[in-house]
Amino acid sequence: MAEPALKSDIKDFEDKGQWWWAAEKKRSKRLDYLRKAVWRKGSTGGAPISPIKLDLEPAFRWIEFYKQFKCEPQPLRTAKIMAAMWETDPIYIVDKSQIVGSKTPTPSTEGWEGAGGMANAAVYNYPEILPEPMEEALRKVHEVGQFWDAEGDGMSRLISMADPEDIAKFQSGAIAWGSLIGGYSGKNYEYFMTGKRAFEDIIEEIDQYIAEAEEKTQGVSNPDMLPLYQKIINWEAMKISLEAGIKLAGRYARLARIIAENFETDPGRREELLRVSETCRRVPARPPRNLQESLQYDHFIQVMARKEQPEGAWPARPDYYHGPYYDRDVNIEKNITKEEALDLIGEFLIRAYDMPVVLAMGKWVREGLQGIAGTWVWTLGGVDQHGDDACNDMTIALMQAARLVRTPNPTFAFRWHPKVKDNVMREIFECIRHGLGYPAMRNDPILIANAMHWHRHPIEEARTWVHQACMSPCPTTKHGTQPMRMASATANCAKIIEYTLWNGYDHVVNMQMGPRTGDARNFTDFEQVFAAWVKQMEWLFSLLTRTVNFARYVQSDVAPRPFLSGISQRAVDAGIDVMRPDGERGNAWITAFTWVENPDSLTAIKKLIFDDAKYTMNQLMDALETNWDGYEEMRLDFVNQAPKWGNDDDDADNMMLRCLKECARFSRELKDPSGNSWPILPENVSGNIHYSSIVRALPNGRRQGDALYDGGISPGPGLDKKGPTAVLKSCGKIDHITDGRAFLLNQRLSPTQLQGEKGYQLWRAYMKTWADLGIDHVQFNMVSDETLRAAQKDPEKYSEVIVRVAGYSAHFVDISRKTQDNIIQRTVQGIGS
Template sequence: MQKTTSKKSYMERINRLKERVLEKYPEIDMENAVILTRGFQESEGEPHVVQKAYAIRKQCMEKSIPIWDDELIVGNSGSKQRGGLVCPDDCWSFIDREIDTINERQYDPFHLKEEDRELFLEVVKPYWKGRSINEKWEKQMPDVVRTLRDCGAIYIDRKCVRGWGELTPDYQMIIQEGVEGIEKRIEAVRETLDLSVPGDFEKMNYLRALSLVADGLRQLGKRYSAKAKEMAEAETDPKRKKELLDIAEVCDRVPEKPARTFREAIQSMYFLHICVFMEHEAPSYNPGCFDQYMYPYYKADLEAGRITEDEAQELLDCLWVKFSETCMLQDATTARYSAGYPMFQNLCVGGVDEDGMDAVNDLSYLVLQATMDVQMYQPSLSVKYNLARNPDKFLKKVVELMQMGTGFPAFHNDEAGIMMMMNKGVPLREAYHWNPCGCVETSLAGKQRCYTSYCDYNLGAVVEFALNDGKSRKYGRYAGARTGDPRNFGTFGQFLEAVKAQIRFMLKAVVEGNQVCTQIVRDMECPVASLTFKECIENASDYAWGGAKYSIGDGLDAIGVADLINSILAVKELVYDQKAFTMDTLCKALEAGFEGYEDVQAMCAHATKYGNDDDSANQIAKDMFNYIADYIESFQHPYGHYNGGILPVSGNTPFGMEVGALPSGRKAYVPLGDGISPNQGTDTNGMSAVLKSCSYIPHARFNQGTLLNQKLDPAFARGEKAVESLMGYLKSLCAMGIFHVQFNVVDPEELKDAQENPEDHSDLLIRVAGYTAYFTELGPETQGDIISRTTQTHI
């Protein structure tokens, strides 16, 4: 490594790397799918998990290994710089279904080259037809689940079309031990097994699978080393030649052996990271508490004079660009729920260590600076802020990053996160080390098995069904519980019981679906990810089989929080308390989408609204979401009780397109409220009132995470004393027990101009929900939802 680097020179490199990624239109990458298919064909007759591991090793041995100009950190999960990988053992059929439309679809289109199309039709499809996880799910899905899904009341297909995702490997393990250290763990367990003991044969096969993927990781590093040497021999620029030789030296060592330096540690973790994506390209493989496990290497290098702060910053910035290369390839329906090609690679800084003491260190600040420098949509940077332990200096740097308007970082109340982990059954000492996962979920590196966002359920549909005897207005089908004609509800209590009955019906149905899905996905083994789950090795049991130390019930996520609260309030106030109109009038108005009933719509729109610190709204929020949490936790998952969350991704937009007019005054088929945020434009008493209302939701019980969006006027967010005001606001959030907030700092007029002139705003980053995306890559409905959010001008 060069011993002197100025910020000006390294930013020139970073800008070139960044520009090359941004100019690439996302492409479907078929290379890994072809190699995987041939790997399964070659290993026919082996146990399924061995076939999977054999195919992954084959990918590592045969895949393209591009090293782009200017790169210092190398590796790519596919062959294209901005590509989406096809994982046919999860789901091949959506490619077949969309093969003629994926180039032009509304949300997250991908370019499919003709040669890749032919490979899919000639190699991939013929083998995988009838074999994929998604096909098994489609055939075995309970009828009640299918009906609710088809009527837009739930979205439940994630795990069967996108692989595992939503997990945090133990990157520290691969960095500290290397592949060779992990292989010693595997061998130690293998020596305890006896073929004459029932069950040990299956364990031997599983350990063989782990050994195959471990060797694949080793060989991938060696291949990159050889490629860098080859390129160095042909390189005429002395500076680049030296860089390539450095890359060759690093890759010759890691990930095979323990990392010795900061650069080796970064490269080792990134090799593991891309191999996890090769196994199942799914969102939310999370680098976790990066500043904590990387800091010892940075500190040692700095003290030994092997690196300067600027050189370390350059390596981090290079890594940040790498995180933005892979694009999430999803079917068209799923893309509507998380538009913008998000990978949800949630990397966090801050919080406390295993003793509950301040974990902020010098590297924490460099990580924040990397996001300031690079300003791309990945990694999805989060902060864990501990009110009692973390310093004001750290919080000030966090606010300065927020003021830039990129949507980063997501801010998490560390103490609420710890409580969420403990509610999952994790002891306090380990709960200290939780990390944000995906959007805003809670995870534990190398220890937690949990599909944190298995299902979304539509609270707008809950209200519609309660006022329409379980029938969807859009589809004219009975999908929910038959709760009777609402005109016969003589009291508010009867109406509220109908709402609760719809909630129970919907949640029970998704649990039924999850029980089926949980059995199906046992065949979706992930030996690469499991390689750093110590208990998976010790128990010779895959992550998919519940081999992790804490295997926890899957997450059921609410969308439409404000719509539920505001609709209940409107019915209570206008129908039962004030008798402003009858239930019959309300039902007719809703059926008509308020056309001809504009006076009813106006009264509904002016009824009490959540988000303004109103006692009646706060009480409804508290009661309803404790009720929902109670009901979710009453169900037993094969790996523990179920868990709730409130994290819409961008699902509030497509869910809203499935729901007619609501008593809240919301018109038909427009977006629902996002996360725990108030409905768009209804929070009129400032940010502090929003916080007070949000604090009535039992955050720690929705332990998969809760999400609060706030949009700030740039003049306010960047004005005099703004840093001090926002620091105080964030501390108040923590004191109130609220888990999360994230900010957009953007002028609504700029967003409108970006809609009309996208070519002038291609680099405009925006916080959608639990992720950041380029505004111009979002669909028009999602763009409109973001524009319509309340722009806050004061605390």
């Protein structure tokens, strides 16, 4: 129960918009303790968070087991190493907690497993994350590095098989963002999360498949039996992984019981610990029976999947899958009170907030995902498989719990549809008004149609969709789930217009990257410019998608995922590693970072050079060559005299549509490993800052060094001068079903204007316009300039201020000054005025 707090105190904090202090007063003692117990993960302003240290011991244990199982065939080797690690990993239980399980050896350390090059460079570059004494730590890092240099890890094997020129360009850091192997995952929730089956049931299914296959391999020689040998190996690997998961949960059960019987003196806490123990004996072995078991089951699966391989995203639909247990426990059987349920749900959010990826991962991750460990975008709302409203009491409880614990990560995205009830909309608005930056709003009917259009998912399956990363809908079904996000098909799209102007040459990394499309100084009409732009776009998207297709194709050989396979029906039924695309419909997309610079730059060239003839291509190239230095008046003309996207101006908006339709056309030519298309999805995370020094000066008036536009289709900060309705009208001109996979729109709203009932009604009217225009996404920052500036000046006092960066939220103090300034620069829109 919450500590007694004066209602007047809480109201005072809320009136001042000090939501973090109000939440502290409102939440229970347990939630307050657990929330403050978390050591932040991820990066601060692009550097690792310093109090967290690496534990180097797992790297040596991994090598020991690697040697022990070296002769086993893949993926048995992987499964056995993993099982041995899970049996010997240190585990912990935090006081007062009711949901257990972590990827880390202690609350303030992260385990380093040694293999996998990305983390390793950072281990050398950021010695502050190494444990003391430093000299010994560096010696250990060197020893592990030498072992894997000689042995070769999954990534190095993959790179050795790929096309060298593609890999060199891909790895240049100029055009692609992401990892070739895994990095993200999808989850087949419809298989393991509906209450029908858990690990023991799946093991039984696997045993049956193995028995049938073994019987066939005893028969008369036949080519049909040949694939069965590998299938048996795959099934055995899945079984070992699932059994290891049950054992790992059993270790938590044992620890909880030991604490209860030997350490704990408070009878209430002792009872809780025994319940935790019972819960961990039940799940994941058998299906959950109540809310606590359901949340624990889900959490264990997330921990185990991330122990198998780092996952940078968290596709989930917690209200849909936990809602029935909430309903039974709170409403029907009244086994727990609503407050007790909020304690469990709040802790469920905290446990996710506590999840690391890899502390010191590459610079591109730390800068591109500033302030967070990964994009944990959880999906709420939406319709069920019959098309009925899927919102339930758990939907509301999750949003209420989020306001109490105020974790920036996980973040919610809400599937809006016309049947959503007013009480749910009010909860959403409260979260936004409290400055959480979430839920992001998604247009369910549009996105279901989009999933059917691009990936041919049947409607009943499309309706199960969850966010696979920040934005892209992916079904949770057998054939619809995509097991990895294929993240490296993430394009730094501003390079398309840059290479158009520089004949495919990249003057930042000094390489001929794109095709030679001609010296821009010789372009004599706009169509020549646009034709060159199309060629550069086709080259960039081709290079990224063929590299990623290849990586996906070979991943089951170089880095299989027996655990993820074991919870994926397609893999279990077919006896294949889940990374193989067989039987999968595919759900690929190209993440288009730094997109809007393209149409805005093309519009400026068309208007000022070819339509008005105010400047020449030569003059433009001279100015760009010097980063606009000494050309300030001309630069301001390119900003202010050429129309910009987001003002309901047909000239600017038609350029956006022309570019998008070219991409959509080409997307249909590009095929993923399942034979489906690669539509584009403009969004940025904080890639607009990461790439700011990598992209040269552009004709939209941007200099090298300036932040790129922050959203996928958000107008440039300060360039949307006609108000929020004009922004929506521009965005509404895009066909959000056929022009791409999804389009991210950031908007800043005024907390002063949106106070009280009147504020809610203004926002509802805004959302109606948004829905009527068929826009698929919008998300809001609602924190005042005053608060953000104060937080910049006095970060310790404002350490809990949260902002929406792009597809995720983060603590304002954990992002770089440049990103902070970029968020403050965004236009504050007044709605309905």
